[in-house]
Amino acid sequence: MDIGTVISTPDGPSVSGFSFVINDEGPLAKQGQFITLKTPEGTMVARISDIFKSNRYFQRAESVREYEKSGKRMAEIFPVERWEYLIGRAKPLAVFSEKLMQRPCFPPSPGDAVKLADGEMLSKFIGLDPKGIDIGRINFHETPVRLNLTKLLQKHLAILSISGGGKSYLTSVIIEELLERKPGDGQVATVIVDTHGEYIGFAEDEKYRNKVSVITGKDFKIGVTGLSPTLISHFVPDMTHVQERELRRILNRARNEMKGRTYDLTDIIRMVAEDEKVKSSTKDILITILRHLRQTGFFGVSDNPSLESLARQGHATIIDVSDVTSLRKRQMLVSYLGKKLFDARTENRIPPFVFIVEEAHNFAPEGVKREAALSKGIIEKIAREGRKFNASLCLISQRPIQLSTTALSQCNTHTILRVTNPYDLDHIGKSSEGLTRDVLDTVSSLRVGEALIVGEAVNYPIFVKVRERKSRKSERGIPLEEAAVRYHKERAKKSQDAKSFM
Numbered sequence: 001m002d003i004g005t006v007i008s009t010p011d012g013p014s015v016s017g018f019s020f021v022i023n024d025e026g027p028l029a030k031q032g033q034f035i036t037l038k039t040p041e042g043t044m045v046a047r048i049s050d051i052f053k054s055n056r057y058f059q060r061a062e063s064v065r066e067y068e069k070s071g072k073r074m075a076e077i078f079p080v081e082r083w084e085y086l087i088g089r090a091k092p093l094a095v096f097s098e099k100l101m102q103r104p105c106f107p108p109s110p111g112d113a114v115k116l117a118d119g120e121m122l123s124k125f126i127g128l129d130p131k132g133i134d135i136g137r138i139n140f141h142e143t144p145v146r147l148n149l150t151k152l153l154q155k156h157l158a159i160l161s162i163s164g165g166g167k168s169y170l171t172s173v174i175i176e177e178l179l180e181r182k183p184g185d186g187q188v189a190t191v192i193v194d195t196h197g198e199y200i201g202f203a204e205d206e207k208y209r210n211k212v213s214v215i216t217g218k219d220f221k222i223g224v225t226g227l228s229p230t231l232i233s234h235f236v237p238d239m240t241h242v243q244e245r246e247l248r249r250i251l252n253r254a255r256n257e258m259k260g261r262t263y264d265l266t267d268i269i270r271m272v273a274e275d276e277k278v279k280s281s282t283k284d285i286l287i288t289i290l291r292h293l294r295q296t297g298f299f300g301v302s303d304n305p306s307l308e309s310l311a312r313q314g315h316a317t318i319i320d321v322s323d324v325t326s327l328r329k330r331q332m333l334v335s336y337l338g339k340k341l342f343d344a345r346t347e348n349r350i351p352p353f354v355f356i357v358e359e360a361h362n363f364a365p366e367g368v369k370r371e372a373a374l375s376k377g378i379i380e381k382i383a384r385e386g387r388k389f390n391a392s393l394c395l396i397s398q399r400p401i402q403l404s405t406t407a408l409s410q411c412n413t414h415t416i417l418r419v420t421n422p423y424d425l426d427h428i429g430k431s432s433e434g435l436t437r438d439v440l441d442t443v444s445s446l447r448v449g450e451a452l453i454v455g456e457a458v459n460y461p462i463f464v465k466v467r468e469r470k471s472r473k474s475e476r477g478i479p480l481e482e483a484a485v486r487y488h489k490e491r492a493k494k495s496q497d498a499k500s501f502m
């Protein structure tokens, strides 16, 4: 479809930019659209960076003023409307010849026809994959955005926006896609740390429920049987060398002496109490430490979920931690999960996985010591080393500034929904490669459900309209208004019931 014609301007057409007059018949060109032109080098792809209007009658301030001094408006004296034109500014991005994509070396010529880029060309240019993860459509184009699984996840994904920007919605869309993949297309295991119980709707949805399991914080257990001493000392970073040594010895004793039997923290506490070698002062402290750990309610005889059920191809395990109110306990849980997944993956005991962490800034906070945020170390470790083992992270955050720079900068694809805070925008600009100022500025005007994708998954940053979700929304995390209306209705019904009973 022809949407305009390249014109000659004082500074163009050049390799870095050109203008074109926009056809006003048919659908108008829009800022942000991708366009193509035929050039001797091949097909040029460009992006419309700006659109403005021009009118010769209004070019000179003095003539406008002088004519209008007569008391009449310009439009009453001249046929000004006929001389108003829409002009688009565009930036050449690439040239395709045969199968090769190159940087443009020659400008288009004045008079060249400007066409709206078609789906095939856009897919090629952006590097989309017909078998990829379908997250929606390119803004102003009908082209489906199917992102290659490897490019999207292998080098980790970050999903950022203000609260209410649509992060969890987009994440649900991605989870749907992961669950719908066929074994032959490559299925990963998905593990989600669900801080608000927003994803449990999957388990109630008949389309997905046989591929999803939910574990609540209450049911989550760290198995003490065979637990490595290193893990326990990780949960208690301030143990002294002696305390750690003694605990290590007793845990090893438990492993040896109770071979074939299961045991929990209470058994370990008893062993410490009965141990004759450990000094009494150390003993008291160790018992206190272990009792504290026991109080978390996280320790049991064996792991729940077990490793086998936690990470299954084509399956998602949702860890609903909304019932765990203490941040430290949540961090313990994430830290244990992360370690368990990562270690098992490095030994190829579980399939490639993606570990989705909501509110990632709480689990890997910037500027906080590792000991103070138990899960920070493992998230950064997976971020740095995960790609070698196909252990992927998807970090979700409404506070990018507070999210570990180490972790964020290792996320090679950023999906940015609406962000309004200028500090956050700046931070994102610095941590996402290939983001120009004009693209970044658009981020603050995005509407809910619109996203900018930049990085590994796409050859060029694109704005996307996130597709509608197919899965059932969780009853929890409903908007304030809806919750208030529902509460009112329930109360009204209750009082009605009470009246009719009397």
Ligand SMILES: Nc1ncnc2c1ncn2[C@@H]1O[C@H](COP(=O)(O)OP(=O)(O)O)[C@@H](O)[C@H]1O
Pocket (backbone or CB within 6 Å): 161, 162, 163, 164, 165, 166, 167, 168, 169, 170, 448, 449, 450, 466, 467, 468, 479
């Ligand atoms: N692509 C979309 N299409 C339709 N509604 C959306 C879309 N994205 C978000 N929403 C709605 O906007 C609200 C906030 O989205 P949510 O994903 O919970 O935001 P966040 O997780 O960023 O806080 C929800 O009510 C959600 O249903």
Ligand SMILES: [Mg+2]
Pocket (backbone or CB within 6 Å): 164, 167, 168, 169
């Ligand atoms: Mg959310």
